[in-house]
Amino acid sequence: MNKIECVPLTKDHILQVYEIECLSFSSPWSIEALKDELLNPTARYVVAIKDKKVLGFGGMWLILDEAHITNIAVLPEYRNLKVGSLILESLIGVGQKEGTLAMTLEVRVSNINAQRLYSKYNFITAGRRKAFYQDNKEDCLIMWRRQ
Numbered sequence: 721m722n723k724i725e726c727v728p729l730t731k732d733h734i735l736q737v738y739e740i741e742c743l744s745f746s747s748p749w750s751i752e753a754l755k756d757e758l759l760n761p762t763a764r765y766v767v768a769i770k771d772k773k774v775l776g777f778g779g780m781w782l783i784l785d786e787a788h789i790t791n792i793a794v795l796p797e798y799r800n801l802k803v804g805s806l807i808l809e810s811l812i813g814v815g816q817k818e819g820t821l822a823m824t825l826e827v828r829v830s831n832i833n834a835q836r837l838y839s840k841y842n843f844i845t846a847g848r849r850k851a852f853y854q855d856n857k858e859d860c861l862i863m864w865r866r867q
Contacts, residue, residue, distance in 0.1 A: 726810035729765035736774035744793035
C-alpha cells in the first residue's frame with residue numbers, strides 16, 4: 721500500500737480538486753477559479769495523493785510576510801484519517817520556506833472539527849466576522865498562527 725504524500729497542485733489535479741470542492745463546500749470554487757490559482761503568483765496549493773488519487777487539497781495566498789489559508793478540503797471518505805493534518809503541515813512547511821511570520825484563516829463557527837485541527841497546530845481565535853458566509857450568513861472565526 722502506497723503512502724499519502726503532499727505535492728504541489730498542477731493542472732492535472734484540477735478536476736479531482738473540483739470534485740472535492742463540490743463535496744465539501746456549499747459554494748464551491750469553479751473549475752476556472754481553481755485554474756486561475758495556478759497562475760496566481762501569490763498562491764501556493766498542495767494536494768494529498770495516494771495511488772494517483774487526490775484525497776484532499778489545501779491552498780494559501782502569500783501576502784508580504786503572512787499566509788492566508790484559502791481552503792482545505794478532504795474527500796468525505798478520507799476525513800478523520802489525518803489527511804487534513806498532512807495538508808495543513810505541508811502548507812505550514814511551505815509558508816516557513818517562503819519566510820512567512822504568521823498564517824491566518826477563516827473557519828465556520830459550526831465547523832468544530834476544523835477548529836480542533838487548527839488549534840492542534842497552534843492557531844488561536846483572534847476575532848469573529850458576523851454573517852461572513854454568503855450561503856447561510858453564518859459567522860466565521862478568524863484564527864492566527866505565529867511562526
